[in-house]
Amino acid sequence: MGHLKKVRIGVSLLFFILFTVIYLDLSGLAVQKLYNYLTYLQFIPSIIKLLSVINIMASGFVVVILFTFLFGRVYCSSVCPMGTLQDIISFISKKLNNKKYYELKKGYGILRYSVLAGAIISLFTGSIILINFLDPFSNSGKIFTNLFRPVLILVNNFAAFGLGKFNVYWLYPVEIRGMSYTAIGFSLIVLGTVGFMSYTRGRLFCNSICPVGTVLGIMSKYSFFRIGIDKDNCISCNLCEKVCKAGCIDKKNKIIHIDRCVSCYNCFEVCPKGGIGYSNSLWNGEKIKPATVNNKRRELISKTFLYVIGLSTISLGQIKIIPKKLSKIANIKKNAVCPPGSRSIAHFTSNCTACHLCVSGCPTQVLQPSLWEYGFTGILQPHMDYKASFCNQECVICGQVCPTGAILPLTINEKKLTQIGKVNFIKENCIVETERTECGACSEHCPTKAVQMVPYKNLHLPEIKNEYCIGCGACEFACPVRPYKAIFVDGNEIHQKAKKRVEGKIEQKVDLKSDFPF
């Protein structure tokens, strides 16, 4: 069964390359064409999607579970981008240090089950924050979106401007419109932690913290085909233990702690006797008792989580921009704006795992990781940042690519009438009033003409009609007033339907044969 390792490496690289291309393709084409191949099998996003919307596309986790009950944690070694990222780091570590080998480690049962319990409890108490912090797919997404993508953009822009000097323009620069230091900081912490763990101890992260690893670990204990050591053939050479990055092979007792095994098949290949392989659990495998969990401790931890989450939800959705220096009128936003298709702030914040696929896929970069906009528990979940950009009326990419159903797909026509927020106008801030000059930038950018210029003291002043507003933020983005805009969008807690603008035909006969008017 030695060839299984090669298959595993091939499949994992395929998924990892797909992941990389989707998250880093600066043209934005890859994410639109390929997102489903990547996200379908991602465990946590798929589960969340089923919870948020009954959908055939949310069946990916069932496939993962099925595979786990058949062959163990193949997800961890083949599909999970964080797993492959760790393998790459371990590989580098091994290349740099030839003598490096792994050995059996004790399990981190209590830690594992506590983290898992906390994540599940937090999920069912209406906050997804622990999942946001722990899901390996979403964290890989954060790392790629907030760390690798900006670096790639810098390299790309350097090359693009360089080529521009020679009148070569096929490579174009990409503007970085928003920079979330929270997201960068968090991604650095995750990458640092996981990187260090995998550099020194292989798949330690997967067997100590990762909730997906824990869940699949429990399932793999009952898998039909199970990896085991053929005791009769074993010559106790210990090669298997040395290559086991999960540290789950016990050479002394010749057993494998199957809940920690990530099905990488490194041991299959290395065994000189071919003595490690899958065996059928019913007639020649060993039954392993499920690990027991200290219930009291779990209860304590879960209660702590409940308490923290309960406190933090109080701040949900309440933000205020406090005036700084120039004492004009501040824009007081009652709600953050969540993307079209996300239905309501509650739906969005309870289903988004902050994988940032929409952030890297958003062509206008209006979707930015949040800080406090949704309250503490919504940290890092993307919001519509109209300081960075505005939402393109003809675009529905975020809803298409969202793997969890936090943002549901909309058709272009549905989207054009989906009101995610409402426009507010502060006349006292507007330069038509303060500077007595024509402007109209807001109305110019408004796709529905919810903002129109009407005569005002020999000039034109914006007039807003909220029923037509879809909350795209074009007016707020375009408004030239600083520091507080004269026009801004306040989010709708629950998305509403905008009124469709119906205007009659233009009564103007065009006579193509008559003379010119000059």
Added chain:
Amino acid sequence: MDRRDFLKRSILLGAAAGAAQTIGSFSNIFATERTLTPKGYDLVAIKGGEPQAMFDKAMESFGGMKSFVKKGQTVVLKPNIGWDVSAERAGNTNPLLVKQIIKHCFNAGAKDVYVFDHTCDDWKRSYSDSGIESAVKDAGGKIVSGASEGYYHDVEVKSGSTLKNAKVHELILNSDVFINVPVLKQHGSAGITIGMKNLMGIVWDRRFWHQNGLHQCIADFASFRKPNLTIVDAYNVMKRNGPKGVSKEDVITMKSLIISRDIVAADAAAAKLFGTEPEKVDYIRIANQMKLGVMDLNKLSINRIIM
């Protein structure tokens, strides 16, 4: 070419070039013939045809594109590609016209033809959904991003009274020939947008313009680099909800095209076509006062063609 048009052209050509011109095909045997060619029309207005045909016809009045583009020169085309809307909504310049202009440039011997706009909506979507990206590529031109500040360089606007500095796209600064290809449409802030307003798409910081008197800034900037040619697309014209429009209901089909070396004259004629007096459009009036061009169409020699 109809009869009246033919007569007009004949009279003008005859008056300017004299008898030599009437020899027709024999005239090119005289080495001095070129110097005898009239300066030509100040402005050509044409209507009733398809964009390509109207452009072909109109350019004859200027002696073809070779009057503007010499062999080996680089050309930059600045259509309006400001919005992510389909061609039928006329928020952007007609892609068929853009394509035809590029073809003429290459036929005249252009080395490269670049096309860009500093868009308002997302640039990639605006480029592709407007149909202009594919039109440019089909014609062999190069479509370039206008969405990065790095491409824009500081320039001084010497004659500007409000706008003294701007950051202008390097293609405008580096190219030999600059062709301005606006679309005529209603505009919420500027009243109507035509040639001079279209130049806002070659600068980076438009916010300053909005903050400091839009009309004066538009006129000021028209003094910076006058386009060699301004070609106003008035095939489909947005009559309300401009500059982006809400639906194709905002659009009427006028099948017209105006071409001039003089950007102010082109704007004045297009304004009249739209139904607005040029002097009522502040930036046209100011530009006229600044002597950046001629607003009074009676002072110009105009070729009016009805197809």
